[in-house]
Amino acid sequence: MALDLSMFNRFAVNFQPGDIIFCEYEPGDNFYLIQSGRVQIVKIIDDLEKIIDILQPGEIFGEMAILEEAPRSASAVALDNVKALEFNRENFEILMKGTPQIALKLLKLFTKRIYDQKRRFLILTLDDPQAKIADVFLMLSEAQPIHDESVNERVFMTTVEDIAHWAGVSPVESKRILNQFASQRRLEIFPDKIVVQNINDFARFVSSKRRSQVSE
């Protein structure tokens, strides 16, 4: 949807590559709509800067600030020369009346985020670390575009650290479990990707673990 945002030029802010737009733990009161350039969402985990997401023009970030001033859960850093529109709770109403399409975009973003978080929650409720890691692959598979149902192999452009992060299992333990899966030929680990041989095998494994947990 092409939007005419020229009326919001007075809310425009510019950042140079490497500029922090906002910092993790900082109280948040603004949210942003990218007009040009890309923005990296990063988090420092165990003394490593981890890229969580790279956002493109047209995308919104910092949106949790609309409701309350809670600390930011990640940092936003300009990757290119970035031009963004900066809004806060006060001028949000103006934005809504002028361009309700942006609010609709936010509404969709919220539905997606709620779903993703609920899905993540389900992973974390599993007791068995192996099942947690298998369930991370199921989650990643669900997020991929529709597959040919007859092909069971799935390729994930992901790393051991990513899997550990999603599973809430320590990187060391995650690595051990992934190596175990690899020795059972259930998956293959490459520097930049992990290939799961049979995603349905993982699906069966996770659902049986979940069932036995409920009946306990």
Next chain:
Amino acid sequence: MPKSVSYKTNSIVYFKGDINEKIYILNNGRVSLNYNDIETGQEMHDLIKTGEFFGVKSAMGKYPREETAVVLQDSSMIAFSVSEFEQIVLQNTRIMIKMLKVFSNQLRRIHKQVRNLLRSGVDVSDPETGLFNIGEYYLKVRKGKQAIYALRRYLTYYPSGKYASEASRLLESAESGSVPNLAVSSAGSSRQSGADLSEIAKSYYNAVSLFSQEKFKEALSGFQKIIEDGVDGEYEAKARYEIGRCQFNLQKYELCIKHFTSLIQKYPKHPDLIDSLFYVGKSYEEMGTIDKAAGFFKKVIAMAKDEAPIMRKAKKALKGVEDK
């Protein structure tokens, strides 16, 4: 076209797990959404009020229904497709704002639930410690720009926080481009060399914090005190610049012009020189001396880098006075 549909008592509008693109609004009757709470597993029944939408999230997000919609007594409702629903809310921003609030509350709640599960075993720091750690981290990996940002923010939010003196010390080294010996500092040993400076930095950032809270009078006296103490040349120069900004915000334009003019003479290489010129221009504009104001804005435009925010401000200001 939106369709009106009727359901008998005990019938089901949709089941949990269904994939269905419809969004409903209840006209009359009683409908309950049944699901299991993800945290406790307890069975929940949310009653839909007449006039309320349901099925919104799963339809818009194109994911399976998360609850079963059971009709408790004969009901009529209108079923919309996602695009029909979008047309309605685009024309009725009040509905949309209400939904945004509901959704963002739900998102907060699930965020918190996820954090609670992760917390077992993982140390989650408080925001104050977290923000300070980030500054320290960036300094350690020699990302000076990012370190300066995080440490400045720390000192703005927590001017007398538990890491304030440490943060000012780190900020100084970040600003001077050197990497301090972090191993020594975290061990908490000898730090005498920076002790006096840290006091100054602390009072400087206290005043900056007052300024950002728009307490300009208090900020002004804070900055003046730094100059009277005269312990450190660098902070003195910084404070002098801030004094000018305070005077501008206190609408003492004549004082502001005088102050910045002497600052420019005293510190011809002051890092905030261009901004100082801009404030002189703004002061002239406020006093109605348009031609002088325009002259200063032109000077700023000639000196500032293209992508600098001050460039944009000056161009806008120049256009403003030329239109008068």
